[in-house]
Amino acid sequence: MLSKNLTAASTRPIILGVLKQGRSYGYLIIKKIKDMSGGKMEWSDGMIYPVLHKLEKEGLIVSDWVMSKDKRPRKYYEITEKGKLELQAEQEQWSQVTAVLDMVWKGQIPKILPDAEV
Amino acid sequence: MQKFDLNREIKAWIRSFRKFRPFDHGSIREMELHMRDHIDDLLTAGHSEEEAFSIARQEFGDVHDIAREEYWNISKKRNINSIINNTMINSYLKVAIRHFRKHKFHSALNVIGLMTGLAIVFFIFLFVSDERSFDQYHTKKEVLYRVVENQYYSGQPVFPVAVTPTALAPALSEQFPEIIRSTRASYESLQFQLNDQAITEDRGLMVDASFFDMFSITILEGDISGFENDIKALVLSETLARKYFPDTDAVGKSIKLDDEEFTVRAIMEDTPENTHLPFNYLVNFEYYLSFDPERNQNWGSNWLYTYIELDPNADPAMVDNKITMLIKDNSEDSSTEIYMQPLTDVYLGEVDFVVEAPHKGEMLYVNIFTLVAIFILIISCINFMNLATAKSEIRAKEVGLRKTVGAARGQLIFQFLSESVLLSLIALLLALGVVVTLLPFFNDLTGKSISIEEFYSLNRGLNFLLVILGSAVFAGLIAGVYPALVLSKPMPAITLKNNGHSVKSGGAFRKILVISQFTISIILIIGTLVVAEQLNYIQDIDLGFNKSNLAYMRAAPEKAPLLADELRKESDVLAVGLTNNHPGYVMSSTSGFEWQGKNPDESMLIHTLGVDEHYLSAMEMRIVEGRDFRKGDSTSIIINQRAAEAIGFEEPVGSIITNHGRDFTIIGVVSDFNFKSIHTRIEPLLIYMEDDPARLFIRYKPGQEARIKEIAETAWTSMFPDKEFSIGYLDEDWTEMYKAEKRTARLSTYFSAIAIIVSCLGLFGLVSYTAEQRTREIGIRKVLGASVPGLFMMLAKDFTKLIVASLIISVPLGVFLMNRWLENYAYHIDISALIVTETILGVILITMATISYQSLKVSATNPVNVLKNE
Numbered sequence: 001m002l003s004k005n006l007t008a009a010s011t012r013p014i015i016l017g018v019l020k021q022g023r024s025y026g027y028l029i030i031k032k033i034k035d036m037s038g039g040k041m042e043w044s045d046g047m048i049y050p051v052l053h054k055l056e057k058e059g060l061i062v063s064d065w066v067m068s069k070d071k072r073p074r075k076y077y078e079i080t081e082k083g084k085l086e087l088q089a090e091q092e093q094w095s096q097v098t099a100v101l102d103m104v105w106k107g108q109i110p111k112i113l114p115d116a117e118v
Numbered sequence: 119m120q121k122f123d124l125n126r127e128i129k130a131w132i133r134s135f136r137k138f139r140p141f142d143h144g145s146i147r148e149m150e151l152h153m154r155d156h157i158d159d160l161l162t163a164g165h166s167e168e169e170a171f172s173i174a175r176q177e178f179g180d181v182h183d184i185a186r187e188e189y190w191n192i193s194k195k196r197n198i199n200s201i202i203n204n205t206m207i208n209s210y211l212k213v214a215i216r217h218f219r220k221h222k223f224h225s226a227l228n229v230i231g232l233m234t235g236l237a238i239v240f241f242i243f244l245f246v247s248d249e250r251s252f253d254q255y256h257t258k259k260e261v262l263y264r265v266v267e268n269q270y271y272s273g274q275p276v277f278p279v280a281v282t283p284t285a286l287a288p289a290l291s292e293q294f295p296e297i298i299r300s301t302r303a304s305y306e307s308l309q310f311q312l313n314d315q316a317i318t319e320d321r322g323l324m325v326d327a328s329f330f331d332m333f334s335i336t337i338l339e340g341d342i343s344g345f346e347n348d349i350k351a352l353v354l355s356e357t358l359a360r361k362y363f364p365d366t367d368a369v370g371k372s373i374k375l376d377d378e379e380f381t382v383r384a385i386m387e388d389t390p391e392n393t394h395l396p397f398n399y400l401v402n403f404e405y406y407l408s409f410d411p412e413r414n415q416n417w418g419s420n421w422l423y424t425y426i427e428l429d430p431n432a433d434p435a436m437v438d439n440k441i442t443m444l445i446k447d448n449s450e451d452s453s454t455e456i457y458m459q460p461l462t463d464v465y466l467g468e469v470d471f472v473v474e475a476p477h478k479g480e481m482l483y484v485n486i487f488t489l490v491a492i493f494i495l496i497i498s499c500i501n502f503m504n505l506a507t508a509k510s511e512i513r514a515k516e517v518g519l520r521k522t523v524g525a526a527r528g529q530l531i532f533q534f535l536s537e538s539v540l541l542s543l544i545a546l547l548l549a550l551g552v553v554v555t556l557l558p559f560f561n562d563l564t565g566k567s568i569s570i571e572e573f574y575s576l577n578r579g580l581n582f583l584l585v586i587l588g589s590a591v592f593a594g595l596i597a598g599v600y601p602a603l604v605l606s607k608p609m610p611a612i613t614l615k616n617n618g619h620s621v622k623s624g625g626a627f628r629k630i631l632v633i634s635q636f637t638i639s640i641i642l643i644i645g646t647l648v649v650a651e652q653l654n655y656i657q658d659i660d661l662g663f664n665k666s667n668l669a670y671m672r673a674a675p676e677k678a679p680l681l682a683d684e685l686r687k688e689s690d691v692l693a694v695g696l697t698n699n700h701p702g703y704v705m706s707s708t709s710g711f712e713w714q715g716k717n718p719d720e721s722m723l724i725h726t727l728g729v730d731e732h733y734l735s736a737m738e739m740r741i742v743e744g745r746d747f748r749k750g751d752s753t754s755i756i757i758n759q760r761a762a763e764a765i766g767f768e769e770p771v772g773s774i775i776t777n778h779g780r781d782f783t784i785i786g787v788v789s790d791f792n793f794k795s796i797h798t799r800i801e802p803l804l805i806y807m808e809d810d811p812a813r814l815f816i817r818y819k820p821g822q823e824a825r826i827k828e829i830a831e832t833a834w835t836s837m838f839p840d841k842e843f844s845i846g847y848l849d850e851d852w853t854e855m856y857k858a859e860k861r862t863a864r865l866s867t868y869f870s871a872i873a874i875i876v877s878c879l880g881l882f883g884l885v886s887y888t889a890e891q892r893t894r895e896i897g898i899r900k901v902l903g904a905s906v907p908g909l910f911m912m913l914a915k916d917f918t919k920l921i922v923a924s925l926i927i928s929v930p931l932g933v934f935l936m937n938r939w940l941e942n943y944a945y946h947i948d949i950s951a952l953i954v955t956e957t958i959l960g961v962i963l964i965t966m967a968t969i970s971y972q973s974l975k976v977s978a979t980n981p982v983n984v985l986k987n988e
Contacts, residue, residue, distance in 0.1 A: 026148060027155040044179020045152065049145060050187030057191060072155070075148045 007041055011051050013090035016083055019061060023078040026052060052077055060086050122168045128153060134181060140188035153178065207536070213516065214537045224509065225541070227883040228502050232545035232593055234876050235498030237552040238869070239589050241560055242491035244553075244568050247581070249479050252392045252465035256334045258427060261298075263434070263458035265290065265424040266471060267445070270453040271709060272720035274801075280471035282424045282456065284416045286445065287326065290424070294440060296432035301326040302403050303395065304422035305476075309842070311374035312362060317842050319358065321476070323397035324406055324422075332427045340369035340384035349408050352380040353400040359385045375401070391567055394465045394475045395423070417449035423475065426458070434458060453709070453721060470798075482942075483862060490869050493638045495589065497873055499597040500631045501880030502538065506601035507628060508887045513605050530606035538598025539591055546590035563864055565857070600627070629920055632881065636924035637931070639877045640961055642870035644932030645939075647953045649863045652940065655947045656856055662791020662800075663701065664738040667820050668848040670700070671830060675810035677837060679730070682814055684833045690822045691829070695736030696811035698728040701793055701848070711804070712776040713765060724761060725793065725801055728808025734788065736817045744771035744786030751807050754785040761802035762787050775804070782806065799944040815848075823847065874961075878968045885917060885969050889976040897981035909977035914969050921965045925958055932957075 014036075018029050029052075030045050055061045060083035067073045079087070103109065132150045135141050141149075153174055160170035218225040253259060265286065269277040284302065291300040304324045309316040323329075327346035338356060345351040352373065359368040359382070368382045380401065389396045407414050428434060438458050445454045459467060466481045517530060525533075553560075554570060561567055573579045673681050682694040699706065709721040731747040734756070747754065755775065762770045767784075775782050790800045818826045827845055834843045853860070889896075896909055933949050940946040 027152045030152075044183065045156070045174075045177050046149060046179040046181070046184040047187060049149060049152075050184060050191060053145065053188065054191050072151050074151065075144075 013087060013094060015051060015055065016060065016079060016087040016090065019077055019079040020084065020087060023076045025074040025076050124167045124171060127171050131175060138185035140185055140192050210533045210536055214540060224505050224883055227879055228505055228541055229545050229548065231498040231501040231876050231879050232542050233548040233552065234872060235495040236546055236549035236590060236593065238494045238872060239491045240549060240553045240586055242487045243585050245564055245566065246484055246488055248392065248566055248568050249466060249484050252479065253394055253462050255390060256461065258332060259462050261428045261430055262332060262461040263426050263428060264461060264464055265426060265456050266459050267420065268455045271723040274723060277723060278469045278471045279420055279473065280475065281420045281422055281473045283418060283420055283445065284413055284422065285448065287424045288414065289444060290426055290441060294437060296429045296437045297426045298429055299328040299332055299427040301329040301332060301425050302422045303329065303425060308375045310362060314840060315842065316840055319398060321396060321398045322401060324401050324403050326403045332425060336387040338385045338387055342384050344383050345402060348381065349402050349404040350378060350380045351383045351402050353384045353386055354382055355386055355388045355398045357388055358398050394477045396476060417445060480858060494873050494876065495593060497635050497638055497876050499593055500635045501876065502597035503600050504628050504631055504880055505883050507604050508884060517605055527606045531602040534602035534605055535595060535598045539594030542590045542594030542597065546586060565861060632920045633924045635877045635880060636921055637928040639873040640924060640928035640957060641932040641935065642873045643957050643960065644953065645936055646866045646870040647956060648936040648949055649866050651953065652943065652947050653859050653863045656859065659945060662739060662789055665848040665852055667818050669816045669818065669826050669845055670848065671814050671845045672812055673814060675812040678812050678814060681833060681837055685816060685830065688829050690819050690825050691816055692819060693732060693736035693817040695733030695815045696730040697733050697813050697815065698808050698811045700813065710777055713774065722764060722802065725803045727793065727803060727805045728811055729805055730807065730811055733815065736815055739791055740789040741786050742789050746786060747807055751785065753782055755782040756786040756788050756805040757784055758788050758803040759790045760800050761804060764802045874964060878964060881917065881965060882968050882972065886972040889913060889972045893976060893979065896976055897985045900981040906977045910973050913973040913977065917969050921961065925961065929954055
């Protein structure tokens with residue numbers, strides 16, 4: 001199970017990433033995420049909505065109610081150009097974090113003496 | 119067991135979201151759909167409805183957490199814009215402005231009415247705060263008191279006197295440890311020598327050195343340390359210093375005052391306007407005592423003001439009790455009790471003291487004006503209420519629509535209140551403009567010198583701001599609250615269906631408002647007429663002598679008879695009489711007279727006036743019994759009718775009155791004449807032949823003021839080449855004496871004019887509105903043959919009823935109130951039927967004129983124009 005903080009921090013890139021694949025609505029997004037994490041990320045389904053609304057207010061995604069005759073109406077979210085840039089920035093940040101963590105896991109930590117001991 | 123109903127459970131679950139503010143309608147719907155999708159999937163996976171709901175709900179998570187997250191989204195972007203959007207202020211403002219534009223005439227009426235009301239409030243605030251600021255600038259004001267007297271005489275009301283004996287002040291500070299300091303203060307007019315000319319300077323104050331430690335006096339140059347030991351020390355105001363020493367530094371210089379060399383010790387700032395005790399220069403009281411040190415022990419004659427400084431820890435009431443009998447204890451025969459009057463109460467004090475300080479206000483006027491301000495503000499608020507409720511039908515559609523799309527009543531009330539507050543704030547700005555523009559005029563009217571700069575200071579400015587903003591918002595709220603309640607009430611379905619015609623627009627309430635408006639206005643009108651008439655009465659009252667064509671001057675006592683003889687030679691001079699007192703201000707009085715048959719336990723205060731043998735005839739006073747004085751009548755006296763009555767002589771002429779062992783024979787009785795303000799009843803008076811009277815009263819031919827001045831000046835200059843010449847006219851003095859009344863009369867004229875104008879503005883608006891409403895009806899009536907006069911009558915009838923109703927209420931009330939005011943005067947008019955008739959006719963005329971314009975306009979309209987629009 002992932003910790004709450006980590007989940008919260010990763011939510012934004014995950015949602016943006018999912019939406020980059022194409023527009024989607026809340027329930028479907030959650031389903032995809034759960035699928036990807038194999039149920040290892042602890043998510044309350046409802047928590048996705050505040051995040052979606054926040055992303056929308058920041059202009060990273062836009063929403064649109066879609067009505068169809070025999071299906072339920074759905075509120076579809078779509079990533080914007082600004083959202084794509086944001087996703088790229090997030091990706092770079094996470095890569096840096098994983099790169100550093102990678103070295104940590106492999107024990108490749110450089111030996112630098114503190115000033116006083118030189 | 120009840121069957122599980124999925125739909126109902128979902129609904130109930132969704133309902134729990136509604137109590138959280140962050141969720142709007144859209145997001146709740148979004149979450150509901152999420153839930154339904156999830157349940158559908160779970161059902162497909164083979165779960166029962168109940169299981170599916172339970173799992174989906176659990177996985178959805180706690181609604182509180184979601185709400186908290188969502189709240190962050192909202193709260194972060196809260197700024198002015200979001201507040202405006204959320205509270206719909208934008209929409210209110212837009213609608214308000216549109217409404218003002220569409221109904222320019224009524225909005226203008228509203229704003230002008232409120233502006234007038236607010237302007238009056240500001241003016242009166244300025245006036246009242248100035249009146250209340252008197253003597254507040256003394257830092258020790260909390261512990262400073264003036265000691266004043268109550269004198270008691272049998273059969274007469276308490277006689278309050280502001281002046282006290284010489285010995286009182288030193289005795290107070292010596293005998294009572296609670297009294298830290300005391301000072302005497304007596305007004306002097308000394309002659310200043312400027313080059314070879316002598317100029318009499320008024321408002322010199324003779325004080326003890328402790329005066330400087332008690333009162334706040336700003337010394338600009340020099341210091342007052344030498345004042346105490348120098349009996350000829352002089353402290354000059356800045357203005358006087360500049361007058362007498364224009365080029366040099368005055369401090370240390372000497373100057374002749376009444377032919378004695380004085381040294382200027384210090385220059386002080388001019389005393390502010392708002393003090394009861396203004397002075398231009400100060401001299402040492404010791405100078406007066408130096409002529410005769412015995413004077414310091416005098417308990418008999420009351421002639422100067424006594425001020426004391428109390429220990430801050432002392433209980434004023436206790437000290438007051440202790441000192442009451444001090445004069446009685448020191449002076450046998452005295453009936454005088456003393457008490458302390460807080461310094462800050464002196465100016466607006468209610469007691470009418472004899473020999474009051476130069477500046478004296480009237481609490482009565484302060485109260486009356488405050489009341490008038492409130493009245494006029496109420497009248498203008500009523501206008502607003504009336505017009506707004508009358509127009510409510512127009513707004514009913516808007517209200518219906520707003521309600522349909524979800525406006526709560528509270529929001530609507532807020533909308534209408536903010537609209538009226540907005541209007542009153544506009545009115546406030548205009549009113550401020552009016553106040554600034556008309557301030558000089560107002561100062562002239564009230565005799566004040568208020569400047570707007572005074573309100574730049576933090577304290578007063580803040581007060582002013584508080585009052586004006588407060589009254590504007592108050593007016594807005596008061597004016598708006600009733601319309602807001604009425605307007606927000608109607609049921610939308612009904613108003614929208616009936617095209618807005620279902621609102622009861624508060625007809626009865628409006629009528630009551632109009633009646634109260636006119637009641638107030640009419641009372642003010644009656645007040646004005648009564649004040650004006652009383653004033654005329656005072657001006658023309660039979661004083662018992664003829665004050666017209668009478669000039670007076672003062673001369674050295676030994677040369678006064680010579681000057682009088684000189685003047686009598688002139689053909690334009692009809693008579694010259696000599697006396698020791700001004701006839702409007704006879705202040706000397708004594709209780710030391712004895713006569714046969716007098717009750718020895720009683721004492722009677724009798725005023726005394728010293729004259730020469732020409733005085734009574736020059737003043738045109740009437741001898742009703744006996745004869746006038748002749749030269750050499752040194753043991754003869756003349757009494758007035760009031761004295762004869764009070765003493766109780768059957769045959770006054772020939773009776774004897776004794777004073778300190780000397781017998782005086784009454785040779786005549788003079789008809790009562792006013793020798794004080796006519797606020798006071800004529801009191802017993804005894805006239806005797808004065809050995810050296812110094813005041814000349816000159817009766818001259820009508821219209822010869824300028825000539826008399828010329829003659830008098832020539833005579834004066836030849837007799838006193840080095841003395842300043844001055845002359846006064848009794849008519850002018852009389853006008854001066856009744857300045858306060860005159861001021862009140864003028865002010866109340868303006869106030870009642872404004873009140874009636876504002877009321878009529880409201881009535882005008884109301885009539886025009888009613889007429890507008892009934893245009894179609896009138897058109898049809900005309901087509902069917904109604905005449906213009908008939909239609910006019912129909913329209914005017916309703917309003918005339920209201921005016922008549924207010925007349926019925928206000929006339930008796932006004933007469934009652936004004937009778938109370940008139941009781942202040944010993945001699946006053948009776949409110950005549952004429953005043954009442956004048957008021958009634960005036961009000962009916964003015965209101966008819968107001969009603970007529972609109973009514974005639976509507977009844978004269980061509981019905982075709984009206985009906986074709988339908």
